[in-house]
Every structure is written in structure tokens, then in C-alpha cells.
Amino acid sequence: DVKVTQSSRYLVKRTGEKVFLECVQDMDHENMFWYRQDPGLGLRLIYFSYDVKMKEKGDIPEGYSVSREKKERFSLILESASTNQTSMYLCASSFRGPNTGELFFGEGSRLTVL
Amino acid sequence: AQTVTQSQPEMSVQEAETVTLSCTYDTSESDYYLFWYKQPPSRQMxxxxxxxxxxxQNATENRFSVNFQKAAKSFSLKISDSQLGDAAMYFCAYRSYLRYSGGGADGLTFGKGTHLIIQP
Structure with a gap:
């Protein structure tokens, strides 16, 4: 069965802390994505990666960075967390190339920054 | 850039009835995919x-069907015989091709979502 696993369902951090959100997929997908979900705003793309060590900015990359050292793992990093980064973070993955473009999602990580 | 609009923040329907969720999109492309995703309270899309x-031909999956009007850029979701388990956030999404210097990656542009409530 398809599986995207996010390491933490709930996190509480303090302003200025460095935060790591981890995501692992077991489907051998080339593409991985980090979205942010806020009420009334839907899902907004932060970063995506199409290959190991490759990354591209999405619509709202400011304040975030990512790391993809292995194909199955994609990490989102908040270098210095701020209260406006309190949100639900969703990781997703997909195959690359001509396909239906379906994304497979993890359960989400709810981050609260105090 | 493509945009996806869901004009109904919340919809309510009686169990066993039919409900239609609206979605419009804006694109200059002629070939693309459209999706409806469901996010139940457990949060996994x-x-x-x-x-x-x-x-x-409009896609159908059991009780779920779409009304795809390409010229109007409209993509509505019809849920027939609504069940309590259909209660969720529903997101309309457009498949965009995100370009980079060496190739591309497939990503989705999402609407803001419609919260569907099923009344028993």
C-alpha cells in the first residue's frame, strides 16, 4: 500500500527555534512536495524536489529551506521559527514524467510556534 | 500561472441526498488534468x-461524478446518495507542470476548499 509518512503529527516550538519536519515515502517516487495548509487559504506549495539533491521553490518559500539527500526522504527546515509559521504542513510525493499527476499525501504535521 | 477557485466555503446536505461542489479554474493551457481530493477529519488527503x-466524457467513480465544461473552465463534483463518511474538506486541483532548468516536475494547484457537512 502506498505510504507517505511524516515524522511528527504535532509539534510545539518557540520563536527562533530551528525546526525539522521529516517526510519519507516508500513508493520510489521521484517528486516530493511540501505544502502548507491554512484555513481559508487552501494548500500552498512551499518547495518541491524532482530528484535527489534537487529542489525548486514553490509559491511561498520565504522562511523555509529543504533537503533531499535520499530519494525517499524530503525534509522541510524552518531556520528560525516565527509565529506566522504556525500551520499544518503536508508532504506529498508523485511519479515524474507523463502520468496522471496524482499526488499521495502524508497525514500532516501541525506546527505551533509560540 | 493557473488559479483554482472554489466559491463555496461550506456546503450542507441531508444524508442520502445529492450535492454539487463547484470549481472553476483559469489556465492558458489546452492539455491538463483536474482532480478532486477529499480530506477527512483525520487529515490525510x-x-x-x-x-x-x-x-x-465526464469521469465517474461510484457515487462521485464530475461535470467538466472545458470552454467554461468549470469542474464541479456531484456526490450522489450522500453518506456520513463523505463529510470532509474537498479540494479541487489542477495539474500544473512546474518547470526547471533540467526538466520538470508535476505539481498541483489547489483551490481553497469546500467544507462538506452531512446532516443525518
């Missing part, structure tokens, strides 16, 4: 139905 823009 799952695919409900997909539609290829080059296909004139």
Missing part, C-alpha cells in the same frame, strides 16, 4: 476523482 482535459 485522498484522491476522489480525476479528469483528463482531452477527454470529453
Amino acid at each position: 485522498i484522491l476522489v476523482i480525476r479528469q483528463e482535459a482531452y477527454k470529453q
Whole structure:
């Protein structure tokens, strides 16, 4: 069965802390994505990666960075967390190339920054 | 850039009745995919139905069907015989091709979502 696993369902951090959100997929997908979900705003793309060590900015990359050292793992990093980064973070993955473009999602990580 | 608009923040329907969720999109592309995703209270997004823009026939999946109007850039979701388990956030999404210097990656542009309530 398809599986995207996010390491933490709930996190509480303090302003200025460095935060790591981890995501692992077991489907051998080339593409991985980090979205942010806020009420009334839907899902907004932060970063995506199409290959190991490759990354591209999405619509709202400011304040975030990512790391993809292995194909199955994609990490989102908040270098210095701020209260406006309190949100639900969703990781997703997909195959690359001509396909239906379906994304497979993890359960989400709810981050609260105090 | 493509945009996806869901004009109904919340919808309510009686169990066993039919409900239609609206979605419009804006694009200059002629070939693309459209999706409806469901996000139950457990938060994991799952695919409900997909539609290829080059296909004139509307997609159906059991109780779920779409009304795809390409010229109008409209993509509504109809849920027949609504069940309590259908209660969720529903997101309309457009498949965009995100370009980079060496190739591309497939990503989705999402609407803001419609919260569907099922009344017992």
C-alpha cells in the first residue's frame, strides 16, 4: 500500500527555534512536495524536489529551506521559527514524467510556534 | 500561472441526498488534468476523482461524478446518495507542470476548499 509518512503529527516550538519536519515515502517516487495548509487559504506549495539533491521553490518559500539527500526522504527546515509559521504542513510525493499527476499525501504535521 | 477557485466555503446536505461542489479554474493551457481530493477529519488527503482535459466524457467513480465544461473552465463534483463518511474538506486541483532548468516536475494547484457537512 502506498505510504507517505511524516515524522511528527504535532509539534510545539518557540520563536527562533530551528525546526525539522521529516517526510519519507516508500513508493520510489521521484517528486516530493511540501505544502502548507491554512484555513481559508487552501494548500500552498512551499518547495518541491524532482530528484535527489534537487529542489525548486514553490509559491511561498520565504522562511523555509529543504533537503533531499535520499530519494525517499524530503525534509522541510524552518531556520528560525516565527509565529506566522504556525500551520499544518503536508508532504506529498508523485511519479515524474507523463502520468496522471496524482499526488499521495502524508497525514500532516501541525506546527505551533509560540 | 493557473488559479483554482472554489466559491463555496461550506456546503450542507441531508444524508442520502445529492450535492454539487463547484470549481472553476483559469489556465492558458489546452492539455491538463483536474482532480478532486477529499480530506477527512483525520487529515490525510485522498484522491476522489480525476479528469483528463482531452477527454470529453465526464469521469465517474461510484457515487462521485464530475461535470467538466472545458470552454467554461468549470469542474464541479456531484456526490450522489450522500453518506456520513463523505463529510470532509474537498479540494479541487489542477495539474500544473512546474518547470526547471533540467526538466520538470508535476505539481498541483489547489483551490481553497469546500467544507462538506452531512446532516443525518
